Amino acid sequence: MAQTSGGVRNIKVFRYDPQQGGEGHFDSYVLNIQDETTTTILDVLLRIQREQDPTLSFRFACRVNMCGSCGMVINGKEGLACKTNVSHIPQGKEVTIRPLNHFPVIKDLVVDMEPFFKKYEEALPFYEPREETTEPAVIRPGSRERQDIGMATDCIACGCCVSSCTMCHYHEGYAGPAALNRAFTLLADSRDGLFEERLDRVLASCYNCRTEFNCTEVCPKRISGTRAIKYIQRLALKHIKAKPETIEAEQPAVAQPSCASEMAGSMAGNMAGNMDRRTFISQVGVGLLGTCLALGVGGVVGAAFVGPTRARTPRLWVPAASLSSIPVGDVTTIKINYETKNGLYTQQVAERVLVSRTGDEIICFKASCTHLGCMVKWDGNAGRFRCACHGGAFDRNGKVIAGPPPKPLDRYPFRVDSDHLLVEVG
Amino acid sequence: MIKNGSLNYRKPLSWGEYDPHRRGNTRIGMWAWLWQRISALAVIVLLGLHVTLTYRPLIQFLLLLAVTFHATLGLRVILLDFNIVGVKYHRALVGGLVGLGLVVMGLVWFSIY
Amino acid sequence: MVSKVKADLLIIGMGAAAQMAALYAHEINPELDILIVTKALKGKGGCSRMVQGGFNVVLTPRDSHEKHLMDTLKGGQYINDQYLARTLVEQATPTIKEMETKFGCFFDRNPDGTIHQKAFAGQSFDRTVHKADLTGIEIISRLTEQVMKRGFPVLQECRAVELLLDGPGEIVTGALLLDMRRGEFIVAEAAATLVATGGGPTHYRFHAPGPEKSVDGIAMLYRAGVIMKDMEMLQFHPTGLIVPGSVVAGALLEEGLRGAGAHLFNGSGERYMLNYAPEVGERATRDVVSRSSYLEMMAGRACPEGGVQIDASHLGAGFVLKTFPGMAERCRQFNYDLARGRVPVSPTAHFFMGGAVIDTGGRSTLEKLFVAGEDAGGVHGANRLGGNGICDSCVYGRQAGKALGKYLSGGNRSIKETRRGQVEEFMARLEAPLQRSRGANPFELRKAIQELNWNKVGVARKEPELSGALSEIEDIAEAVETAGVTGGAVYNMMYNTYLDIRSMIDATRIVAFSARLREETRGAHFRQDFPEQRDDYGLFNIFLKRSDDGRPVAEKKPVVFKYKSLEECRKYKK
Structure with missing residues (x-):
């Protein structure tokens, strides 16, 4: 049951008086609300009008989210005043109410919806029967077209989507989500006869969508304008491919009277269905192929990078040289050879070990640059390790002194076993 | 017919104008779009830097980051465009793809260095 | 101009x-x-x-x-x-x-x-x-x-x-x-x-x-x-949603709900429709259900919100959500769960x-x-x-x-001439409130009319309330003549409310007038002082028009049984 949550709210309402003109401003009202969970923004506006300021104007009609008259921007989000409860706005926060974007403001919260209807009309939003019939078409509710259309025909033309869409702002000619949604429901409707004309009309518009989902987020009827627009975009792709086929397919259909034995109403629907299915399958094929390729290439590249760090070969102690053959105070390059088992095959590996011996201390460096793995050589004159490829240099302790290497030279673990130096590889 | 010409309309409000709470209400889809544009610019700038100033780990890291963002958000649009992922998952898609991209990027980064 | x-x-x-x-x-x-x-x-x-x-x-x-x-x-x-x-x-x-x-x-x-x-x-x-x-x-x-x-x-x-x-x-x-x-x-x-x-x-x-x-x-x-x-x-729909303090109050929960088998309970948790219409229960027609609900409410068996409750939960939450998505959502907006709980409803003018x-x-x-x-x-x-x-x-x-x-x-495509001066007369009367910034407040008058009708010309009617309503509405009509409107001409909602109440006053006049003439209960017209449907008396239609003094005049004429006789109608069982 309703948990009561009341309180005092600051309400800021946008005011514009056409007799004074100007930019408009916000007026603040303070309202004591008994139960915010059952008080709509429309109630708030009506109360302000009746109790505090009778000159406030706004538009409403049905008050049960069926007419789409009371669209406005409430705390930065488009919505119907009758469908937004005060409790939807975080407790204690002020409520700001302002008219929809992209429409001329007549007075206060009332906008002129004419631009909306104009764009709506441009998308040919009306049904035109494909053929004269007197009986309603037999269409299963589970059919592909009805599944696609779903509840998208429930649009109440409130203009919230157009207001929320940033692209409607940047592109004068953009029809906007509502018009495109209606076009989509008709394009998907097998009963409709204006497919080509309508597609032509909306094609340019539908590429203005930037997949921001603003329209989807604000729609009070939970219709996704984005989904509709994407549908039209895909339809356009199919249509380019299908165009020559349509002409071919139509002629034999007329020439074969045997088809006419089927129910006339559903025939047209089925044909369109087959056509769609063919292109649909081919498109899904392309899509899947693309995805597989992307995944494959991505996998190989990924494995190439990630693989070496992942695949640990068993550790191995390799004898390098006898301790006495390594001079003190110098750096000696020693070649080591060993075998590793890598997966299914055995590999002969030859590596160079740079052994630096100063007094008691011995360090065994890997002779490969930590930048990109080029061979590192000891430059006795300069007293540093040098990489020939990109000019990397390391000091006696392996520390980077110049060039691109991101870290010091790698070292081998080693031990001395009865005058023999062994390094650990793997 | 009656024209509304003589009525003194206020010019249409534009997105965000007189709209104190709009920014707080920016939704994830719009962020995704915005970040893809920003990352595109970043890729251009960082690519230039990468070519001129070679082997700076910081630049390389940022470039990789920008590319990751741009690519994953681009992948999002492709997946939605071709209905490979339904639009009702569009929110999860942003987080999922960017997250995945960052993980892969992390692995790549640490395998190089 | x-x-x-x-x-x-x-x-x-x-x-x-x-x-x-x-x-x-x-x-x-x-x-x-x-x-x-x-x-x-x-x-x-x-x-x-x-x-x-x-x-x-x-x-x-x-x-x-x-x-x-x-x-x-x-x-x-x-x-x-x-x-x-x-x-x-x-x-x-x-x-x-x-x-x-x-x-x-x-x-x-x-x-x-x-x-x-x-x-x-x-x-x-x-x-x-x-x-x-x-x-x-x-x-x-x-x-x-x-x-x-x-x-x-x-x-x-x-x-x-x-x-x-x-x-x-x-x-x-x-x-x-x-x-x-x-x-x-x-x-x-x-x-x-x-x-x-x-x-x-x-x-x-x-x-x-x-x-x-x-x-x-x-x-x-x-x-x-x-x-x-x-x-x-005037029909009252039995299931108008109760939302205290909101303009949504009275909005419908549609009949399909009762059609699908939803139950109605009074404040004591009793399925009262079984007492009033044992055969059909909640699937009785709107007049019967509204009247029954109203009588229950008047008898002190209202639910805490002041009406009765509709319950569709036994139909299964999934079924309700799928079949009545619009209503379920509307209920949810006001913290009611149509699919799983009871929702308070009241008869509502429809x-x-x-x-x-x-x-x-x-x-x-x-x-x-x-x-x-x-x-x-x-x-x-x-x-x-x-x-x-x-x-x-x-x-x-x-x-x-x-x-x-x-x-x-067929030759009727000509526009006849409007009586001279009529437009000016209308405008002079209609524009008067705009000249009075002070005067009776149309919003309050509107509320007064609504309360008057609800209480005296509502679901249940009786004398002398109906006559009382007729004289009270004249008082309100007089007040409307002095109503004042603030604000300019453009999109003035207060002025529109003034126009609204002018219509409402005439509607009240004719409904109350007509209701007084039918001294029986029939369909949506329920007279507490004449609770029986009297076919020997009531098979007439009340024809009414405005007389020159502005009050209605009426005439009763017997119903014409053109296709189906009264007998056939009476015998017909669904």
Whole structure:
């Protein structure tokens, strides 16, 4: 049951008086609300009008989210005043109410919806029967077209989507989500006869969508304008491919009277269905192929990078040289050879070990640059390790002194076993 | 017919104008779009830097980051465009793809260095 | 400064009846210059859009027009105009088919792809065509698009305030409109005028139609001197949502809910409908259920919110959410769970069965004046069946459109002259409140009218309350004469409220007047002092018109049993 949550709210309402003109401003009202969970923004506006300021104007009609008259921007989000409860706005926060974007403001919260209807009309939003019939078409509710259309025909033309869409702002000619949604429901409707004309009309518009989902987020009827627009975009792709086929397919259909034995109403629907299915399958094929390729290439590249760090070969102690053959105070390059088992095959590996011996201390460096793995050589004159490829240099302790290497030279673990130096590889 | 010409309309409000709470209400889809544009610019700038100033780990890291963002958000649009992922998952898609991209990027980064 | 517009056909309103009429008049004669004026935005006003339930129509051979007619007569407690009722049921079938095939409506389907029909109360067959529980949106959106397609000019947010007449007051020459956006009057003259504003009884505390509607049509027709019929027959819908303190209060939970088997409980948790209508329970007609709920509430067995409770949870949450998505969502918005819990409801003023007297082509008793939809009376008798409302609007809109098309093609395409000085008289009276910034507050007067009607001309009526209401409404009418309006001319909602209450006062006058004359209980008209339905007394229709002093005068005429005798009607069992 309703948990009561009341309180005092600051309400800021946008005011514009056409007799004074100007930019408009916000007026603040303070309202004591008994139960915010059952008080709509429309109630708030009506109360302000009746109790505090009778000159406030706004538009409403049905008050049960069926007419789409009371669209406005409430705390930065488009919505119907009758469908937004005060409790939807975080407790204690002020409520700001302002008219929809992209429409001329007549007075206060009332906008002129004419631009909306104009764009709506441009998308040919009306049904035109494909053929004269007197009986309603037999269409299963589970059919592909009805599944696609779903509840998208429930649009109440409130203009919230157009207001929320940033692209409607940047592109004068953009029809906007509502018009495109209606076009989509008709394009998907097998009963409709204006497919080509309508597609032509909306094609340019539908590429203005930037997949921001603003329209989807604000729609009070939970219709996704984005989904509709994407549908039209895909339809356009199919249509380019299908165009020559349509002409071919139509002629034999007329020439074969045997088809006419089927129910006339559903025939047209089925044909369109087959056509769609063919292109649909081919498109899904392309899509899947693309995805597989992307995944494959991505996998190989990924494995190439990630693989070496992942695949640990068993550790191995390799004898390098006898301790006495390594001079003190110098750096000696020693070649080591060993075998590793890598997966299914055995590999002969030859590596160079740079052994630096100063007094008691011995360090065994890997002779490969930590930048990109080029061979590192000891430059006795300069007293540093040098990489020939990109000019990397390391000091006696392996520390980077110049060039691109991101870290010091790698070292081998080693031990001395009865005058023999062994390094650990793997 | 009656024209509304003589009525003194206020010019249409534009997105965000007189709209104190709009920014707080920016939704994830719009962020995704915005970040893809920003990352595109970043890729251009960082690519230039990468070519001129070679082997700076910081630049390389940022470039990789920008590319990751741009690519994953681009992948999002492709997946939605071709209905490979339904639009009702569009929110999860942003987080999922960017997250995945960052993980892969992390692995790549640490395998190089 | 008054601007003038002229057209062949002036259509007032933009709901289903108005739009159907425009479309069919155009079909018969595409050359007609049709002008539509609406109080709201294109296609957003009117109650047709708010239809949730659906459209009663005979579509299968298992059902018949005969049965639909009998259900309608039985539901109307025999005082329907049988000629109109028969046209309704017979024309409903082609109408719904044309709405699908010509205008692109798509109603819910059976799994095999044929049109689905659901159960509604008071019917012998499940014949209600629907689109989930948002049927009105589908119908009105599709019709509005067709109107767009044909490019009829639409004056939006222009409300008709008075009908204009010729010298002797027998021919309607057009209407005086108020352009709400500018606050300026427009004289619209036409060779024929159709009044199809609908927008029923908002002059009650709980009302189902949207609060911006204000009985303008009925009030205008009455003021113009049209003969009206059975104005006491005002339907209360039994399940209006209770939302304390919100304007949503009174909004409907549709009948399909009871049709599907939802139960009603009083405050003591008892299924009281089993006491009042043991055979059908909650599936009794609206008049019976509303009256029963009201009696329970009056007997002190109301639920804590002040009404009764509807419970659909035993139907299964999944079923409820799928079948009634619109209602479930509306309930959720106000913290009620329709799918799993009980929701408080109250009877709510819903529909005028009465209205202007028309023939099957929508012709009224004045020349060049046609009426369709809720503004017309006689089709539904004393009680309207759920699902017959949108059916009435569409069928009679279509009928009127066809009749208008023919009428205007047959040499009647001339505009008669309006009585000199009439426009100026109207304007002088109507503009007066704008000159008074102080005076009675229209918002408060509106509230007073709503309370008065709810308490004294409501679900249950009796003397001396009805007479009291009649004198009280005159007091309010006097106060309205001194009403003042603040603010400028442009989109002044206070001024519009003033216009609303003018209509509401006339509606109150005629409803209360008519209710006093019928000393029996019949259908929606429940007299506590005459609780019995008296067929030996009550088989008449009350015809009423405005007399010269502004008060109504009435005449009772016996019901004409044109097709079905009283015996047949009585014996008919569903």
